[in-house]
Amino acid sequence: MKHLLVWSFLCSLVSFAPVFARPDEPVRERIEWIDIWVTDADRSQLPRVLLVGDSITRGYFGGVEQHLAGRAQCARLTTSKCVSDPTFNDDLQLLMKQYNFSVIHFNNGLHGWGYTEEQYRDGLAQTVAAMKEHAGSARLIWATTTPMRNRTDLESFDDKTDRVKQRNKLASQIMTEYQVRTDDLFELVESHPDWTSSDGVHFNGMGNEALAKQVAASVLEALPGTTPAK
Structure with a gap:
């Protein structure tokens, strides 16, 4: 029988050693x-995926869980915290201490609008560096941040999409530096209002299924000893 372990909380415990400066006060x-x-x-x-x-x-x-059924055991850490938040890595470390992950598929970019893009860049770089150091042999996959649309006209994009693009560009530079693969979810959904x-x-439902299918395929390509489903 499957056991589901769910934790919802607003604070956590152990942090990674700092690599870049972060704001003294979180936004x-x-x-x-x-x-x-x-x-x-x-x-x-089975291999564990985060x-x-x-x-x-x-x-x-x-949807990702369904696509990976029988091939991987899935976990998630979803949060409103931006990577610029000085406690973001504390929450990530809580999972790292308890489980060994074969693949970590990660995104961050639609929260923390009170941070500058420079603070976002530094926070993301710190998180990637920390995962590289503490996630063992886990293979990392960065997922680009998806666009925001005008709720009164889904054919057009919200002004914040310009910031999403800036953050994705900064993230691309970081992933290139750390040799992390990218799963381009922005491109996947861009032309599908x-x-x-x-x-x-x-x-x-259609959007979530399309995202789940691509994410699962990306994870399968990274899982050691597996062949992506046709």
């Missing part, structure tokens, strides 16, 4: 949240 949103979910926490027969992101990631997580929910940010 908080009105509501901050974090959701950690580990499927088959009591088993280790998806890191926000509510977009949480939306396609179930029909996949977007009415809030202009999240995705409907």
